[in-house]
Amino acid sequence: MSEGKIPVTVLTGFLGSGKTTLLNRILSENHGKRIAVIENEFGEIGIDQALVINADEEIFEMNNGCICCTVRGDLIRILGNLMKRRDKFDHILVETTGMADPGPVAQTFFVDDEMRDMFELDGIVTMVDAKHVALHIEDSDECKEQIAFGDVIVLNKTDLATPAELDALQSRIQSMNALAKVHRAVDAAVPIETVLDVGGFDLARALEKKPSFLEPEYPFEWAGTFALEEGAYEIALADGPDPSMSLVVSPVAAEAAAELPKAVLDDAVRVWSEPATTCSLKGELAPGATRWELDLEAKGRKTFALRVPKAGTYALFTEHLPEEFSLVVRGPKGELAPVSAKDFAAGHTHDDTVSSVGIRHEGAVDETKLNTWLSALLRERGTDIFRMKGILNVKGQDHRYVFQGVHMLVDGRADTPWGSKPRVNELVFIGRKLDRELLERGFRACLA
């Protein structure tokens, strides 16, 4: 946090998602902070009323009608007056109504000079009802926007959903918002430090915690581990939604069976980058550093032989999810269940409404080209871009350049030196109807 500025947390989420429960937890917990709550939904809350200020949500559109200048007038008025109180506050929590777009709240702290001088937006926390969000997530724009804006997403009421439902929901949420930290909770019981002082708009701090904010994107969507004996196995699959299917079978150490270490994943990525070897129906797959491209020409269910030379633990990496192709591994005793399995599909799901696009590129960026590209992009698409963050390797500069934005508002500055760290540009856009290819092409054209 910058010197003397009071952090503000925005709490958003649908009615019934547990916002009030979380508020009560935050206010009653013994954290030694004095927190003021500004809330719009009247009534129910049974907490120290001296700390709760009711506000009529007043969204002010400025004269020019530009979306990035839409601010919350009630917050400007109330926060300005709160600052004059004798009993100072250490933190401000702003609760928004279930249907509200968090954009204007966030923008208030960028656009209004008084607010900018006194307060610092710390983060947007989105509460999601794990049981009921499935009803809204695909058809409600408000629901998607709230997820898209969140720095922290609390997946609440997890006791009411199955582990499989939770996994599916979490991966869906992360496909919309690759930057958010997702926490699971029952009764909104999350450690207070996961929702307050998250530094969501403070890039320097975000980088301290996690030097690379983009999860690497893997070229495979699934990996599973199997305990195999020496001998003949089969990989059987049916027709799937994609025209191709390639896979890698790698021997791994026995202790990697439960969770594949990053080194193994990186090896698989390297193998993937090599040209593939086609395996026909008559051919035979073998474990090792080969990417096998299955011949899918024949219609219907197909079986490929797999010869295992030596008993041990093997990892299978597949280009698409096994269930999309009804893919199974069969041994002498029939179908085999994987010891462990992991989806890597999040980065690949396409959503025509809200999604995240991450760009990761080596090389130095030409500052002028980048500015031209970004300002044109935001001028044309700023309404649809909710959040963005980036770390850039600017040509001729030894420091990381970091930036972040909400809609058309961008804030950027020089950060820590790269030192001996590899210089990699990372950008993430979260928004509506994002075209990954277009964004990547646009960025690549900015490389010096």
Add this chain to the structure above:
Amino acid sequence: MPGLSRTSAPRELELGYRVALDDYPTAVAFSPTGDRLLVGTGGGELALFDAATGKETWRRSVHPGGVLSVSFGPRAIASSGQDGTARIVSPTGDVLHELPGVGSGWVEHIAWSHDGKLLAAASGKFVRIWHDDGSPLLETQPHASTVTALQWGRKRAELATSCYGGAYLWSIQSGANPRHLPFKGSLISLAWSPDERVIACGSQDCSVHFWRLDTGRDSEMTGYPFKPKALAWDARASMLATGGDATICIWEFSGKGPEGTRPIQLAAHEGQVSALTFHSRKALLASAGQDMGIIVWEPRRSTEPIAFSFLDDTPATLAWHPEREAVVTTDVSGNLASWRLPR
């Protein structure tokens, strides 16, 4: 201050007294005769001072959570605050009436009518009008959004209010629908000219908008780098001083202007001007800025300051004594000071 190096150097204001309030002053008002000075604080207290000496007469806690507005009428004091009430308080410090706001919202603005018989209090989208005995007279229709300012007319029982969506003119006696002066932005300040002919408002989008009430003609001044919260009319209603920048802009309403004219520009502050006020009879303007400076100007004579001083912290409030050539300032760390114009 650039003026300091010139040959006709401005002189320093003479300090009358300085008092430590130990609290953030949120509102200050002189009694109509100028013998007493009322201060409301962020801690929720009202304090009354002898305006000539700075000696505290009484002080008490009235609005837990903070005082938002005070008004000193000919008969009584009124205050409002974050506790969601307005109070009528006797000059001796006794709370005579507690007047509720609307719902649990704050009562942000309060003002006695010029004869001191009616009290207007704004709470959320409503303004409630009370008699001086604490009995209710009426509540306005809801405004389009929270009321951001209010001011009584000098002659008639008329009240001007502002909010997001425009200004309103309420005729209290007739009970008729208000006159709406529409504006699509959010109005944050209001100054009704002493001749009651023009209502000027500062807007969130860094412009000043004004309406001529006789013709209904409205105009706008744009290009302010900051929100022009500070607005002030001179006693003759010929000059409208506006903040929103380090340079004060004064628009001339005496001739055909201000449309198509160049404003008088007063440049000496090195930070945004946060408060402006004209003397009640003389063409003297006082200004306070974020550079902690206070300056007195005589804009009809010169665009150079005539007197100045510096506060210990960022100015909070600024007021002319209603009779004398004296200015009372407060700063955010709680210093109250009275300054005389040098002879």
